[in-house]
Amino acid sequence: MGRYVIRRLLQFIPTVLGTMFLLHYITSLAIQFSGNPVRAIFGDRTPPPALLAAVTERLGYGDPCLDQKGNPCFGLFLDRMQKIFSLNPDFGVNLRLRPVTELVSDALPYTLKLLVIAILFQSIVGIAAGVWAGLRSGSFADNLVKISTVFLISVPIFVLGLVVREFVGVKFGNVLRGQEWIPEVISRGVFSPGFKPDYPLASLIIPGMVLGAVSLATTARLTRTSIMENLRADYVRTARAKGLANKRVIGVHTLRNSLIPVITFIGVDIGSSMAGAVVTETIFNVPGIGRLVTLAARTGESSVVIGVVTMLVLVVLIANLLVDILYAVLDPRIRYE
Amino acid sequence: MSTDVNVKMDAIPGLDPNAMPLQVKDLHVEFRTRNGIAHAVNGVSFDLQPGETRAILGESGCGKSVTAQAIMGILDTPPGFVTGGEILYRGVDLLKLPEAQRRKVRANKIAMIFQDALSALNPVFTVGFQLGELFRKHRGMSRKDAKARSIELLDLVKIPAARQRVNEYPHQFSGGMRQRVMIAMALALDPEVLIADEPTTALDVTVQAQIMALLAELQRERNMSLVLITHDMGVVADVADRISVMYAGRVIEEAPVNDIYASPAHPYTKGLLESIPRLDLKGQELSAIKGLPPVLTNIPRGCAFNPRCRYAQDVCRHDPPVPLYQVSSARTAACHFWKEVKGDE
Numbered sequence: 207m208g209r210y211v212i213r214r215l216l217q218f219i220p221t222v223l224g225t226m227f228l229l230h231y232i233t234s235l236a237i238q239f240s241g242n243p244v245r246a247i248f249g250d251r252t253p254p255p256a257l258l259a260a261v262t263e264r265l266g267y268g269d270p271c272l273d274q275k276g277n278p279c280f281g282l283f284l285d286r287m288q289k290i291f292s293l294n295p296d297f298g299v300n301l302r303l304r305p306v307t308e309l310v311s312d313a314l315p316y317t318l319k320l321l322v323i324a325i326l327f328q329s330i331v332g333i334a335a336g337v338w339a340g341l342r343s344g345s346f347a348d349n350l351v352k353i354s355t356v357f358l359i360s361v362p363i364f365v366l367g368l369v370v371r372e373f374v375g376v377k378f379g380n381v382l383r384g385q386e387w388i389p390e391v392i393s394r395g396v397f398s399p400g401f402k403p404d405y406p407l408a409s410l411i412i413p414g415m416v417l418g419a420v421s422l423a424t425t426a427r428l429t430r431t432s433i434m435e436n437l438r439a440d441y442v443r444t445a446r447a448k449g450l451a452n453k454r455v456i457g458v459h460t461l462r463n464s465l466i467p468v469i470t471f472i473g474v475d476i477g478s479s480m481a482g483a484v485v486t487e488t489i490f491n492v493p494g495i496g497r498l499v500t501l502a503a504r505t506g507e508s509s510v511v512i513g514v515v516t517m518l519v520l521v522v523l524i525a526n527l528l529v530d531i532l533y534a535v536l537d538p539r540i541r542y543e
Numbered sequence: 544m545s546t547d548v549n550v551k552m553d554a555i556p557g558l559d560p561n562a563m564p565l566q567v568k569d570l571h572v573e574f575r576t577r578n579g580i581a582h583a584v585n586g587v588s589f590d591l592q593p594g595e596t597r598a599i600l601g602e603s604g605c606g607k608s609v610t611a612q613a614i615m616g617i618l619d620t621p622p623g624f625v626t627g628g629e630i631l632y633r634g635v636d637l638l639k640l641p642e643a644q645r646r647k648v649r650a651n652k653i654a655m656i657f658q659d660a661l662s663a664l665n666p667v668f669t670v671g672f673q674l675g676e677l678f679r680k681h682r683g684m685s686r687k688d689a690k691a692r693s694i695e696l697l698d699l700v701k702i703p704a705a706r707q708r709v710n711e712y713p714h715q716f717s718g719g720m721r722q723r724v725m726i727a728m729a730l731a732l733d734p735e736v737l738i739a740d741e742p743t744t745a746l747d748v749t750v751q752a753q754i755m756a757l758l759a760e761l762q763r764e765r766n767m768s769l770v771l772i773t774h775d776m777g778v779v780a781d782v783a784d785r786i787s788v789m790y791a792g793r794v795i796e797e798a799p800v801n802d803i804y805a806s807p808a809h810p811y812t813k814g815l816l817e818s819i820p821r822l823d824l825k826g827q828e829l830s831a832i833k834g835l836p837p838v839l840t841n842i843p844r845g846c847a848f849n850p851r852c853r854y855a856q857d858v859c860r861h862d863p864p865v866p867l868y869q870v871s872s873a874r875t876a877a878c879h880f881w882k883e884v885k886g887d888e
Binding site for chain 2: 438439440441443444445446447448449450451454459462463466536537538539
């Protein structure tokens with residue numbers, strides 16, 4: 207197992223380097239085709255060429271390769287790598303001269319909190335609904351879960367986010383805010399139309415639930431089929447023949463086997479949840495990684511994009527590794543050599 | 544070791560220690576499927592004396608496993624339903640017991656061994672956990688004591704290095720060893736009746752012999768009654784005292800094992816015996832029973848075997864179904880022409 211983890215960690219290196227080069231190339235292409243991002247600082251004014259050149263150089267966009275369409279800018283990439291992988295890692299600065307590392311460390315906690323809320327919501331509610339439906343195949347509960355999950359899966363996350371913000375955050379929230387007896391943390395925190403710095407955790411609950419909603423539906427369906435399949439398994443029949451209580455037959459002998467595919471899904475899904483976080487954070491105005499990268503991509507701040515996305519890639523890689531380890535714990539037939 | 548579980552057991556009203564350990568009377572089981580009602584078991588009766596081995600013989604789909612599951616009370620309901628009959632354990636009808644009491648009969652009094660031990664053992668728990676949970680849940684033992692008992696059990700079924708193997712998972716065992724684990728699991732709580740559903744079918748021949756020998760030995764030691772469900776006439780001849788031959792959910796012949804081999808009284812039994820390859824008839828074509836067993840949603844009227852039977856007359860093709868004829872004091876056969884079948888030999 208130890209050797210396996212080390213090998214997996216070593217595999218991170220090419221993945222991360224590859225991602226960084228890809229990001230570098232894409233952002234360089236963007237600059238080559240749409241022009242120097244530094245001009246945005248000056249707004250409508252046309253800066254004197256000498257000033258523009260000086261600022262461009264200072265912000266790290268001075269390399270002449272950025273003027274040649276299609277040039278992969280290997281030199282610039284090597285420069286960047288050298289700065290990043292030095293004793294004193296330097297990911298560069300944004301257009302306002304704030305270091306990228308600082309931007310990331312400010313934004314990351316929000317995104318992580320959002321993700322944790324989403325994953326908890328998706329696992330707890332999704333697995334509970336799936337078990338509920340799976341144990342009563344063909345019943346009202348089963349149909350309710352089947353229909354509501356299809357509905358959730360078919361609604362894109364930005365539609366869901368906007369609808370929830372409008373109806374839950376604004377309309378329903380306004381009703382709550384009119385009631386004196388409701389604590390402010392509920393009326394102004396949980397049911398706010400967006401992120402509130404005064405209630406940094408409470409106001410992330412609804413965005414987190416929106417983020418987890420689509421995966422929740424898939425989790426519930428996966429759990430449902432998995433439970434139904436395992437209930438017919440021979441070893442469940444054995445457990446019954448052993449005179450065990452129904453609670454134990456389901457809770458111990460059926461559930462553990464049924465959760466193996468579900469855990470795998472949740473792990474793989476962390477990556478797409480990251481993508482969903484970009485949308486959710488933008489809709490609910492959460493100052494997290496997603497919003498940071500959206501803004502940076504819009505203004506063409508390549509150093510920010512590279513720094514942030516590399517960060518996201520690392521989070522996803524580590525999450526996947528943890529899931530693979532958890533998988534081996536759940537299923538003893540899996541052994542990593 | 545005898546805890547309140549046993550006290551409760553003895554408190555089952557009507558329990559008669561002198562009654563037979565197992566008696567099945569006119570059992571009916573049907574499966575309600577989309578394609579209609581499948582009549583899997585249609586009036587099966589047999590009884591079991593202490594220490595006796597009863598073989599239930601038949602092709603796949605004849606209802607023998609369903610009978611076993613109905614006795615254990617582990618039918619998948621729905622689609623399976625017991626629609627009639629009685630299953631008596633020491634005089635008490637298990638079908639009328641509340642589930643909580645019935646559950647206590649399972650493994651404690653009537654235990655079962657399944658066909659394919661690899662799929663019948665839970666892949667994600669150690670063998671020790673799966674054995675030990677019987678002691679923990681039924682006898683209220685601690686984890687430590689339960690584990691010690693599990694090791695004793697593995698020793699009992701002759702698994703080498705039991706102390707280490709108790710911590711291993713089913714996939715780490717060979718086929719024969721896995722079946723030994725199943726046997727250990729079934730014997731854990733000292734049941735009076737053991738139902739073995741094709742215990743050796745998934746094993747190769749040498750291992751089959753070892754497992755059957757082990758079963759016979761353990762049965763003798765404990766004076767346990769055994770219901771052996773199989774389609775293998777060879778296995779039956781070695782260990783069984785009495786045989787019930789099943790066809791399309793009915794017992795069509797019932798006899799002491801030697802009588803049935805010497806002179807079958809039902810054409811189906813006869814066909815089965817003739818289809819065993821024999822060394823002294825080498826070079827001749829192997830005889831097989833023509834046709835296929837009936838679809839259980841559409842069992843032929845009269846005698847279910849009539850479309851495949853060389854003795855069949857008009858009387859076999861019409862209702863009512865064939866009654867059980869008393870062939871001798873200890874045997875019955877459901878064939879109008881049992882005399883011809885028997886004498887024909």
